[in-house]
Amino acid sequence: MGTRPLLERHRAVMPSWMNLYYEDPIELVRGEGRHVFDSEGRRYLDFFGGLLATMVGHDIPEITEAIREQAGRILHTSTLYLVRRQVELAERIAAASGIPDAKVFFVNSGTEAVETALLLATQYRRSNQVLALRGSYHGRSFGTVAATGIRGWSATSLSPLNVTYVHSGYRLRSPFRGLDDAAYVAACKEELRTIIETATAGDVACLIAEPVQGAGGFATPPPSFFAEMKSVLDEYGILFVSDEVQTGFGRTGAAYFGIQAFGVRPDAMAFAKGIANGVAMGGVVARGDLMDCLGANSISTAGGNPLACAAAVATLDVIRDRDLQANADHVGARLRAGLDRIAADHACVAEVRGMGLMIGVEIVTPGTTRPDTALVTRILEECRSRGLLIGRGGLLGNVLRVTPPMTVTEEEADEALRILTDVMDKVAA
Ligand code: PMP
Numbered sequence: 001m002g003t004r005p006l007l008e009r010h011r012a013v014m015p016s017w018m019n020l021y022y023e024d025p026i027e028l029v030r031g032e033g034r035h036v037f038d039s040e041g042r043r044y045l046d047f048f049g050g051l052l053a054t055m056v057g058h059d060i061p062e063i064t065e066a067i068r069e070q071a072g073r074i075l076h077t078s079t080l081y082l083v084r085r086q087v088e089l090a091e092r093i094a095a096a097s098g099i100p101d102a103k104v105f106f107v108n109s110g111t112e113a114v115e116t117a118l119l120l121a122t123q124y125r126r127s128n129q130v131l132a133l134r135g136s137y138h139g140r141s142f143g144t145v146a147a148t149g150i151r152g153w154s155a156t157s158l159s160p161l162n163v164t165y166v167h168s169g170y171r172l173r174s175p176f177r178g179l180d181d182a183a184y185v186a187a188c189k190e191e192l193r194t195i196i197e198t199a200t201a202g203d204v205a206c207l208i209a210e211p212v213q214g215a216g217g218f219a220t221p222p223p224s225f226f227a228e229m230k231s232v233l234d235e236y237g238i239l240f241v242s243d244e245v246q247t248g249f250g251r252t253g254a255a256y257f258g259i260q261a262f263g264v265r266p267d268a269m270a271f272a273k274g275i276a277n278g279v280a281m282g283g284v285v286a287r288g289d290l291m292d293c294l295g296a297n298s299i300s301t302a303g304g305n306p307l308a309c310a311a312a313v314a315t316l317d318v319i320r321d322r323d324l325q326a327n328a329d330h331v332g333a334r335l336r337a338g339l340d341r342i343a344a345d346h347a348c349v350a351e352v353r354g355m356g357l358m359i360g361v362e363i364v365t366p367g368t369t370r371p372d373t374a375l376v377t378r379i380l381e382e383c384r385s386r387g388l389l390i391g392r393g394g395l396l397g398n399v400l401r402v403t404p405p406m407t408v409t410e411e412e413a414d415e416a417l418r419i420l421t422d423v424m425d426k427v428a429a
Pocket of ligand 1: 137
């Protein structure tokens, strides 16, 4: 294949742990709407959006123009000077967060955003004890890796954070599996209380959680889960941090931040990925007193730089002006219904789940809850050869992640469903 020479050069100078998709990895060179094109001219429907960062699609004129216009003026100034669009963006995010007296700090990635939120929470509470959910992914720095509850992503135990894991609300392989929602959430709540009482020193700084787990395979807890968990946290004065890196800005539909769909107001939220449609940006929005608790100076040299802010403001405008949260709900429901039909015909699908345009399809050995990772590899390859890019996730990489940009149309959803149906008919029971 034509990408072989580049692949060999990649392998020679880049880390072995950088996981490329597909037997013959793809070099994408151009994007248009929900489509991307590879270096050999093949066209694909992009239903993974560059790991959920291509929020509203490729080559969106308003965003391209905003970036071009800003690039023609000034690229970088640093956090030592006022940046008008940064202030405007912070105002919008603070208002949308629903957090009282909210303040916003911009960085360059999800990892930095979560790291900052953990820094604030541990400093505020003067404790390095953190609760995280099993199956979580929060980043690749020392702090965030410790809070990551998937062994395959958690590269080291040598972290300064003292992390204890609690139930994530993911039911499929949980000991509480057979319970109905209310009994299940009650069991999770009881477990949280027991862990706080028996496995911590009693001064836990925060619980960090993704409303819908991203790398964890779009595991989605029952609607009452976070409110009930938060009621326990409140008893102990433990802060609640929502990791909105994948769920922020309407990807889950009506909720601007995913946690809002659960009726819970966190003390801080970390965001990144989709905010600037793929241009590097992240940040934290937090209660003012929490944000202001650091006693030392802190800067992020490029955080909130004029270029990223121009891209972010334009992206958030596109989401608002094109009513894309409604579209995420509408097309998401259509995709979900189609995937439910596929599940009904294929015993290897254990569960279809998610919210809005984050839809996970868990693949198992039929009749069991045993992950079938090899089958997922085949499904991804077959989708690719038919022109559809999707992602994978889950504890063992056995969950299909279907998550197109928010501008996706009904026709594109139907095309993806046709391809997935074909593929499943061919490779799966
Ligand atoms: N939190 C979540 C929920 C994520 O999905 C990710 C990235 N996959 C991160 C944090 C880290 O973001 P980044 O890769 O931008 O550092």
